[in-house]
Amino acid sequence: xxxxxxxxxxxxxxxxxxxxxxxxxxxxxxxxxxxxxxxxxxxxxxxxxxxxxxxxxxxxxxxxxxxxxxxxxxxxxxxxxxxxxxxxxxxxxxxxxxxxxxxxxxxxxxxxxxxxxxxxxxxxxxxxxxxxxxxxxxxxxxxxxxxxxxxxxxxxxxxxxxxxxxxxxxxxxxxxxxxxxxxxxxxxxxxxxxxxxxxxxxxxxxxxxxxxxxxxxxxxxxxxxxxxxxxxxxxxxxxxxxxxxxxxxxxxxxxxxxxxxxxxxxxxxxxxxxxxxxxxxxxxxxxxxxxxxxxxxxxxxxxxxxxxxxxxxxxxx
Amino acid sequence: xxxxxxxxxxxxxxxxxxxxxxxxxxxxxxxxxxxxxxxxxxxxxxxxxxxxxxxxxxxxxxxxxxxxxxxxxxxxxxxxxxxxxxxxxxxxxxxxxxxxxxxxxxxxxxxxxxxxxxxxxxxxxxxxxxxxxxxxxxxxxxxxxxxxxxxxxxxxxxxxxxxxxxxxxxxxxxxxxxxxxxxxxxxxxxxxxxxxxxxxxxxxxxxxxxxxxxxxxxxxxxx
Numbered sequence: 001x002x003x004x005x006x007x008x009x010x011x012x013x014x015x016x017x018x019x020x021x022x023x024x025x026x027x028x029x030x031x032x033x034x035x036x037x038x039x040x041x042x043x044x045x046x047x048x049x050x051x052x053x054x055x056x057x058x059x060x061x062x063x064x065x066x067x068x069x070x071x072x073x074x075x076x077x078x079x080x081x082x083x084x085x086x087x088x089x090x091x092x093x094x095x096x097x098x099x100x101x102x103x104x105x106x107x108x109x110x111x112x113x114x115x116x117x118x119x120x121x122x123x124x125x126x127x128x129x130x131x132x133x134x135x136x137x138x139x140x141x142x143x144x145x146x147x148x149x150x151x152x153x154x155x156x157x158x159x160x161x162x163x164x165x166x167x168x169x170x171x172x173x174x175x176x177x178x179x180x181x182x183x184x185x186x187x188x189x190x191x192x193x194x195x196x197x198x199x200x201x202x203x204x205x206x207x208x209x210x211x212x213x214x215x216x217x218x219x220x221x222x223x224x225x226x227x228x229x230x231x232x233x234x235x236x237x238x239x240x241x242x243x244x245x246x247x248x249x250x251x252x253x254x255x256x257x258x259x260x261x262x263x264x265x266x267x268x269x270x271x272x273x274x275x276x277x278x279x280x281x282x283x284x285x286x287x288x289x290x291x292x293x294x295x296x297x298x299x300x301x302x303x304x305x306x307x308x309x310x311x312x313x314x315x316x317x
Numbered sequence: 318x319x320x321x322x323x324x325x326x327x328x329x330x331x332x333x334x335x336x337x338x339x340x341x342x343x344x345x346x347x348x349x350x351x352x353x354x355x356x357x358x359x360x361x362x363x364x365x366x367x368x369x370x371x372x373x374x375x376x377x378x379x380x381x382x383x384x385x386x387x388x389x390x391x392x393x394x395x396x397x398x399x400x401x402x403x404x405x406x407x408x409x410x411x412x413x414x415x416x417x418x419x420x421x422x423x424x425x426x427x428x429x430x431x432x433x434x435x436x437x438x439x440x441x442x443x444x445x446x447x448x449x450x451x452x453x454x455x456x457x458x459x460x461x462x463x464x465x466x467x468x469x470x471x472x473x474x475x476x477x478x479x480x481x482x483x484x485x486x487x488x489x490x491x492x493x494x495x496x497x498x499x500x501x502x503x504x505x506x507x508x509x510x511x512x513x514x515x516x517x518x519x520x521x522x523x524x525x526x527x528x529x530x531x532x533x534x535x536x537x538x539x540x
Contacts, residue, residue: 102485110496114503136487 021118024253025078027207031200032085032248038193042147042182043093047189051088053097057104058084065113079118083107086126086248089190090241090288091133093145099137103129123295124252127288134283142284144186161186163240164284166231179238191241201247210251213260217267218246218274225275242274245287255295262298262305269294323442327449334457335505339425343417344458345494351474354462355455356410357417360399362451365427367395369447372435379436388431389422396421426454457501464497465489 039047058080066073087107091100107129112121134141144161162174162185178184182192191197204210222242223233236242250256250270257266270290277286333339340361347357371391372379379387400418403411411418421427430450435443467473469488471480487493 096483098482132487132492135490135492136485137483140483 021077021079024209025082027204027209028082028248029078029085031203031209032082032089032190034196034199035089035190035193035244036085038182038196039089039189042192043145043189046093047088050091050093050095050097050100050189051085053100054088054091054104055081055084057101058087058108061105061108062113065109069113071117074117077118080108083112083125083129086190087129089244089248090126090130090188092141092143092187093189094143095137095140099133099140102136103133106132119254121254123292124249124255127249127292127295130288131292134288146184146186147182147192161239161284162235163187163278166235166239176234176238179235185239187239188241188244191244194238194243197243197247204247204251210247211260211263213263214250214256214267214270215246217264218250218270219243221268221271222274223271225272226279229275229279231279236275236278240278240285241287245274245291246270249288250291250294255298257298257301257305259302259305259307262301265301265305266294266298269297320442320445323445324449327446327451327453328456329453329505330509331450332453332457332505333426333429333450334454335502336509337426337429338502339429340454341498343420343424344454344461345491345498347414347417348458348462348465348494348497349469349489350413350466350472351459351462353410353413354458356403356407357414358451358455358458360403360414360418361421361424361427361454362448363399364392364395364421364424365430365451365454366444366447367398368392368427368431369435369443370440371395372431373438373440373443376436384432384436385428388428392427392431393422426450460501461494461497464501465493469493 036048036051039051059075062080063073063075065071066075084104087103088100091103107125110132111123111125111128112118115121144164162179174184180194182194185192201215205212219237219242223237226236227233246267250267257263270287273290273293274286277283277289281289283289327333329336331337334341334344343357343361348354368388368391372388375387375391396419399421400411403414403418430446434446438446463473465488467478468485469490470486471478471482471484485493488497
């Protein structure tokens with residue numbers, strides 16, 4: 001009937017966009033590709049193997065969980081691919097493969113699916129996976145390898161990360177440019193090349209996947225506090241997982257605040273905690289713990305920074 | 318109530334740890350190894366049976382207003398007995414349990430059963446309830462500690478189970494304890510859902526803590 005077409009009554013939202021979870025996740029995967037390329041450049045095929053194992057096992061765990069509990073299959077939204085890539089980026093290159101698989105299990109099944117799947121998780125799955133591995137297998141998770149200084153590694157040499165040297169009071173023998181490009185810098189496979197991460201960041205901004213608030217607040221705060229505490233702020237910026245965490249992991253939709261003011265608070269909190277853990281904590285790296293802690297308070301930040309609806313009044317209580 | 322039903326009530330349907338969520342602190346603290354957990358479970362069972370019997374015997378003598386201190390005195394007596402027995406005969410377990418052994422005095426399961434069951438039922442029923450609840454506590458501890466010890470340290474009752482793969486040591490730490498606890502509670506909920514939960518009434522009638530809740534008579538939680 002024609003009358004049906006003339007008047008359609010429906011609840012909001014009335015306007016629809018073409019953006020879907022899948023398209024957002026696809027953009028994040030594209031933004032991660034430069035860092036994947038850089039990790040393969042520095043750490044060779046081992047990095048690609050690790051990334052492939054993590055992506056495949058994350059997708060498999062999600063598919064299996066959905067089959068076992070009889071839930072709608074959700075692997076098509078690509079979020080498990082993003083989790084797998086991010087988790088792989090947070091692992092040292094020579095970690096045993098089975099430990100990486102355990103990390104994927106924790107990330108997908110425990111951190112994400114048991115809490116109700118995508119959008120319901122209280123913490124970033126990749127971060128939780130990494131933290132559980134770090135606490136469980138602290139030796140394997142902190143055995144670092146230095147990529148060959150000329151790039152195109154054939155063999156990896158074990159050694160300390162620049163951040164470890166930095167926070168334990170040693171002096172670095174790397175130039176800022178080397179640190180920025182990840183040349184001769186030990187660490188997790190995805191965090192080495194700052195340039196690649198910044199390319200990904202620019203892509204996410206252009207595609208409007210994220211707003212710059214959290215990454216900028218995160219990085220600026222941690223540089224400020226490392227300066228206040230008498231350490232080299234640029235070295236703190238370019239070593240460890242600060243850039244990777246600030247751009248790709250602190251900005252996760254379901255575990256960061258929605259409002260811009262909330263995002264600012266979230267980023268500042270992450271930056272502050274990162275520096276505190278790096279300098280005073282027993283672990284050399286604090287980014288993942290800082291993001292995890294701020295993930296937990298994100299709902300409260302949202303509640304405190306609730307915006308006023310147009311024409312509405314604040315609750316007097 | 319059917320005698321057998323009282324006995325098996327504590328095992329799954331009203332498991333003190335996994336359904337009533339009582340005694341969480343000793344559960345999380347002592348379930349890092351099977352040996353400690355079973356020692357803890359049996360010690361608590363002994364105290365529970367003893368205190369249930371004595372409190373049930375004294376239920377008409379104890380004045381209502383000072384019943385909690387009276388229960389504590391009875392429970393503390395049995396805890397002292399059990400801790401002296403453990404120290405005399407199985408000193409390793411006594412040392413491993415440490416502070417958690419004297420803390421059985423304030424274990425919510427024991428006080429909870431005294432309040433919920435022993436003060437209202439006959440001596441024999443109270444003893445059966447103590448045995449059932451104690452075994453339920455031991456069973457929950459046994460399950461939790463088995464999972465935590467096998468995955469977290471690669472051993473079971475101290476026997477090396479596998480080598481070559483590093484055990485996931487977070488399970489022997491506090492966060493791992495909460496993981497396993499949450500998963501077991503979810504499992505028990507899943508198992509009992511089909512049988513008992515459907516018939517259960519919502520609100521205070523279906524609430525396991527209704528007997529000790531001050532607001533149960535008013536029929537609301539936040540009165």
